[in-house]
Amino acid sequence: MDHPQSSHEAFITLLLRHEPMVRAAIRAVVLRAEDVDEVMQAVSLVAWRKFDSLTDRGGFGRWACVIARHEVLKFKRARARDRFVLNESLVERIMEEGASECALRAARLSLLERCLEKLPAARRQLLLQAYSPGCTTRAMAELLGQSEDSLYQMLRRLRLELKRCVELGLAAEGGEA
Amino acid sequence: MRTRDLELLDAWRHGRLTQDEFERLQSRLEQDAELRAALRALAEVEEGLSALALEETEAEESRRLQTVGSRGAGGQPELGVRNRWQFIGSNWFPWAVAAAACVVAAFSWWLPHGSKDGLASAEARVKVAEQVTAMLVDDASAVFATPRQPGEVRFDPGTLRTFVRHGAPALCERRRPDRRGSRTL
Numbered sequence: 153m154d155h156p157q158s159s160h161e162a163f164i165t166l167l168l169r170h171e172p173m174v175r176a177a178i179r180a181v182v183l184r185a186e187d188v189d190e191v192m193q194a195v196s197l198v199a200w201r202k203f204d205s206l207t208d209r210g211g212f213g214r215w216a217c218v219i220a221r222h223e224v225l226k227f228k229r230a231r232a233r234d235r236f237v238l239n240e241s242l243v244e245r246i247m248e249e250g251a252s253e254c255a256l257r258a259a260r261l262s263l264l265e266r267c268l269e270k271l272p273a274a275r276r277q278l279l280l281q282a283y284s285p286g287c288t289t290r291a292m293a294e295l296l297g298q299s300e301d302s303l304y305q306m307l308r309r310l311r312l313e314l315k316r317c318v319e320l321g322l323a324a325e326g327g328e329a
Numbered sequence: 330m331r332t333r334d335l336e337l338l339d340a341w342r343h344g345r346l347t348q349d350e351f352e353r354l355q356s357r358l359e360q361d362a363e364l365r366a367a368l369r370a371l372a373e374v375e376e377g378l379s380a381l382a383l384e385e386t387e388a389e390e391s392r393r394l395q396t397v398g399s400r401g402a403g404g405q406p407e408l409g410v411r412n413r414w415q416f417i418g419s420n421w422f423p424w425a426v427a428a429a430a431c432v433v434a435a436f437s438w439w440l441p442h443g444s445k446d447g448l449a450s451a452e453a454r455v456k457v458a459e460q461v462t463a464m465l466v467d468d469a470s471a472v473f474a475t476p477r478q479p480g481e482v483r484f485d486p487g488t489l490r491t492f493v494r495h496g497a498p499a500l501c502e503r504r505r506p507d508r509r510g511s512r513t514l
Contacts, residue, residue: 172380180372183342185379236341236351242359249362250369257373264377283375283382289343308339312332315374 163203166212167196173257174216177250178224181243185285187227194223217251259325260318267317271310279310330367338368342375 171192178191198219206215221244228243238246250257268276282292289307293300337354340346346354358364 172376175380176373176376177369179376180369183344185376188376235348236344236346238355238358242355246358246365246368249365253369260370260373261377261380264374265381268378268381279378280382280385283378284386285383304343304345308336308343311339311371311374311378312335314378315335315370318374319370 159203162209163200166209167199167216170213170216170254171196172261173213173254174220176257176261177217177247177253178220180246180250181224181238182227185283191220191223191227194226195220198223213254214251217247217254221247221251256322259322263318263321263325264314267314267321270317271313275310279307279314282307330363334364335367335371338364338371342371 174195175188175192178188178195179185182188182191195216199216202219206212224243224247225240228237228240231237268279271279281287282289289304290300293303296303334357337346337350341351341354358368
């Protein structure tokens with residue numbers, strides 16, 4: 153077993169490295185960024201408590217995704233009465249399939265930044281503004297003097313454009329989209 | 330993957346489906362692995378955007394704090410000689426107002442307080458400092474929080490407060506709650 157200090161450092165290093173991928177996996181089924189924060193916090197705590205039982209640290213990302221699957225299910229159960237919530241078996245399936253995509257997810261997130269840079273500055277700024285903490289489409293639409301619907305359409309177009317760009321980038325790098 | 334399917338996924342993620350549409354989408358997701366993969370890919374785009382937006386917000390906050398810090402310590406923004414004069418020349422009005430206010434502040438320091446107690450004189454100085462703020466913000470239109478150019482006076486309305494430090498009126502920024510917690514500026 154590691155010295156407590158080095159175990160602590162190893163955990164922090166691994167968690168920081170894998171957090172974006174784990175968060176992205178959670179976000180597939182947890183829609184609000186604030187809820188993702190809550191689930192991610194629970195994942196971090198459980199991972200820390202069980203860290204000593206992880207023998208293969210190279211598999212931290214996948215292991216954390218498995219923990220995330222359990223925590224997402226707990227979170228969903230607590231909100232079972234909400235509308236438009238995917239059923240439990242589907243959530244489990246989406247998360248389970250996602251656990252094997254950790255490496256791919258890291259590549260996609262890195263490509264996303266490049267794709268975002270390719271957008272015209274005004275569009276890039278619009279997207280980042282829409283995803284800044286606490287921003288809502290309604291408030292932003294009011295600020296821009298647009299209807300909420302037309303702003304949503306524009307943001308949706310940009311999101312899909314980015315997704316396409318990331319997939320093309322992956323294909324060009326020899327990965328699979 | 331059809332664009333229409335991606336649009337449906339996106340619409341669900343943003344609360345824009347009817348109950349029927351949602352049921353249909355859920356049933357398709359149960360059967361279609363490609364659609365589930367597309368959902369994960371779309372979620373990654375959104376999570377990545379959230380992370381980048383947060384980075385940008387924090388970087389902007391950090392730049393703002395550096396500017397406030399350097400000014401608070403009496404430092405000058407990094408400007409070349411020519412830019413510095415251009416800066417002063419193009420912004421003469423707020424500076425004129427500030428200079429006038431300083432004169433008023435200096436008079437207010439000496440004239441009415443010779444025989445008064447410290448509290449009363451401190452209150453008077455706070456009033457003068459408030460006037461300075463009001464003049465800068467109202468008369469000189471010093472509401473230049475964005476865009477952040479080096480030659481601008483940077484006051485947000487409502488972000489300044491006046492107080493007395495070592496017996497002299499001073500301005501500082503109010504505490505502003507951070508959206509992710511409660512950080513002090």
